[in-house]
Amino acid sequence: MIKMLHSYWAYLVFIMMIIATANALIKYFGKKEYEAKDFRIALFTLIVSHIQLLIGIILWFTQDYFSEMSMKDIMGNSVLRSNVVEHPVAMILAVAFITIGYSKHKKKLTSAGKLKPLAIFYTLALILVLAKIPWSVWF
Template sequence: MYSIIKSLHSNLALVLLFVLFAAVIYILIGFMGNKEFTASSKRIALAGLIAAHLQLVVGLIIYFISPLGIENFSKASMGNSMSRLYMLEHPLMMLLAIVSITIGYSKSKRAATDKQKYKLLSIFYVIGLVFILSRIPWHVWM
């Protein structure tokens, strides 16, 4: 069961990165080009939000069933960089990234102008993407 969920988490991470990169590029083009915020703009931003939340749900399941997650939480584990990455740094940064993406999407819905919508989405989605990229355990993927 654990290996299936872990594989799902890894594959969804690739999907999330692809969707988030595409959304950020689309949003930045819209922002810099002073384009109209259309229904497709909203759907692309929503796709990034949904992918992030889906990954969060699977990640939380792994965190609670994995021997590297909450079971590993101890003072001794804090001294080991790999243990600290899996039990604290990765989950915390991913949570902050998803909060950032969620705030950006929510604020953009209430923005008055198209330029403001693109600006808010670009700021918060880029922050979320940077947080995600900063704490992906690349050594496991490579």
């Protein structure tokens, strides 16, 4: 059940990351004003990504990878290495980037000042997510 929840929640996270990143980039480069809607988009993206991270951590700790095989076996298998090491590390970094961008944007006073950290850090997070989504099981 946790794996299914993690898989389906990922679609919401992915859609929100695309919306938040595109919104920040378009508004920043278009020199538009920061609005309450932008705050809500960034906040909702932060919330759903943190929920996904918690679900993923629960899933990671409930898997039997480490009781059945050694770390050497896991690192020697590219699929297992991706699922057990690379994907979780990349997603933790992506959520960290989202958190940093959100935190930095709250401290700024101007529209450009608020949109710039969102654009930078949400873009970095989206790139990491795009790089480590298991595309073969998504479609």
